[in-house]
Amino acid sequence: MDFELRILGSSSATPSANRHHTAQVLTIGNQYHLVDCGEGTQMQLMLYKIKHQRICNIYISHLHGDHYFGLAGLISTMHLQGRQTPLHLFGPPGLSEILSLQFKYSGTNLNFKLVFHELDTTCYKKIFEDKGITVHTIPMEHRVPCCGFLFREKQKPRPLIKEKLPDFLRPPQLVRLKWGEDIKDEAGNIILRNSDVTLEPKRSRSYAYCADSRYKPDLLPYLRQVDLLYHEATFTDDLRERADYTFHSTARQAAELAAAAQVRHLLIGHFSVRYKDLSPLLQEAQEVFTKTDLAIEGSIFCVRE
Template identity: 85%
Template sequence: MDFELRILGSSSATPSANRHHTAQLLTIDNQLHLIDCGEGTQMQLMLYKIKHQRISNIYISHLHGDHYFGLAGLLSTMHLQGRQQPLHLFGPPGLSEILSLQLKYSGTNLCYKLVFHELDTSVYRKIYEDKKITVHTLPMEHRIPCCGFLFREKPKPRPLIKENLPGFLTPPQLVRLKWGEDIRDEQGNVLVRNSVVTLEPKRSRSYAYCADSRYKPDLLPHLRGVDLLYHEATFTDELRERAHYTFHSTARQAAEMAVAAQVRHLLLGHFSVRYKDLTPILEEAKEVFAKTDLAVEGSIFCVRE
C-alpha cells in the first residue's frame, strides 16, 4: 500500500521565484489528502500531473493566506470540470464563512457536495477515520488558531502461514487468527495457537505535519516514533528571537524536536524568502538530527512498510 508525500509548496509568507506557498499531497493507498492549499496549488498539481479530482480530503491548518489562498480557485476548478464525488474539507472556524461569501458573490453553486468539518485547533482530537487510517489534530502555538495533522495507519492483519493451517478452520476463524486471536473450543482449550500459524504484521506507518508554530515540546507524546515528521523551519537559529516573536521555529529547534520525539525522518519547510540558498537551514538541522531533508517542491518522500 502506498504511503507517499509530495511537496507542492514550501515558502512562507510571500512566494519566491522558485518556491510556492505551502501545500502537500499525502497519498495513502490511492487516496489523496491535500494538506494546506497556498496560492498556486492547482498549478502545482497540474505541473506534477496529479488529477485533483481524485483528492478526497483537504486539511487547512490556519487562515494565514499562504496556507489557504489557493483553495477557492481549486474548488472552483473542480466545479467547472464536473466533479461529482463529495469533498471533505477540514479547517478552522471562519473558513466556511469565507468560502460561502466567495461562492455567493461569484454566483457559484458547486455541482458536488462540499462537506465542511470545523476544527478545534487547541486540542489533540481525531477528526477522520476510515478502514485504514486515522487523522488527528495537533495543536500549534501560532499568532492565530492553528493546528497540524497526524496521519496514522491502523494496525494491520497478521499474514497466515498457509502450510501451518489445519483444514477444519472456518472463514470467521481465519479472520480471528489474522487479528491475533487463538482459536479455542467451547471449553476454552486452545485448538490453534496464533503464533504458530501467523507471521508478524507489517508495520503501521505515520506522518506528522507540524504547521506554523513556535517550538512546542508538549507535542512530543503525540509525535513519539513517527516515521516522517514535517516541521516548519522558517529561520536559522541566529534569528531565534525573531522566530519566537513571529510564532515560528528555527531549523535547530525542528531538529531538537525530531531527536526528542525519536522520529525516523525529519522534513524542513516554510522557508523565509530571505534564504535564497537553503543550505544553511539544512546544515543547521543536520548537526542535531542527521536524517533530515528539505521539503523542496517536487520532492517525494515514501514511507516503507
C-alpha cells in the same frame, strides 16, 4: 500500499520565483489527502500530474493566506471539470464562511457537496477515520488558531501461513487469526495458537505535519517515533528571537524536537524568502538530527512498510 508525501510548496508569507506557498499531497493507497492549499496549488498539481479529482480530503492548518488562498480556485476548477464526489474540508472556524461568501458573490453553484469539518485547534483529537487510517489534530502555537495533523495507519492483519492451517478452520476463524486471536473450543480451551500459524504484521506507518508554530516541546507525546515529521523552519537559529516573536521556529529547533521525539525522518519547510540559498537551514538542522531533508517543491518522500 503506497504511503508517500509530495511537496507542492514550501515558502512562507510570500512566494518567490522558484518556491510556492505551503501545500502537500499525502498519498495513502488510492486516496489523496491535500494538506494546506496555498496560492497556486492547483498549478502545482497540474505540473506534477496529480489528478485533483482524486483528492478526498483537504486539511487547512490555519487561516493565514499562504496556507489557504489557493483553495477557492482549486474547488472552482473541480466544479468546472465536473466533479460529483463530495469533498471533505477540515479547517479552523471561519473557513466555511470564507468559502461560502466567495462562491455566493461569484455566483458559483457547485456540482458537488462541500462537507465542512470545523476543528478545535487547541487539542489532540481524532477528526477522520476509515478502514485504513486515522487522522488527529495536533495543537500548534501561532498568532491565529492553528493545528497540525497526524496521519497513522491502523494495525495491519497478520499474514496466515497457509501450509500450517488445519482443514477444519471456517472463514470467521481465519479472520480471528488474522487479527491476533487464538482459536478455542466451546469450553474455552486453545486448540490453535495464533503464533503457530501466522507471521508478524507489516509495520503501520505514520506522518506528522507540524504547521506554523513556535517551538513547542510539549508536542513530544504526539510525535514520538513517527516515521516522517514535517516541521516548519522559517529561520536559522541566529534569528531565534524573531522566530519566537513571530510565532515561528528555527531549523535547529525543528531538529531538536525531531531528535527528542526519536522520529525516523525530518522534513523542514516554510522557509523565509530571505533565504535564497537553503543550505544553511539544512546544515543547521543536520548538526542536531542527521536524517533531515528540505521540503523542496516536487520532492517525494516514501515511507516503507
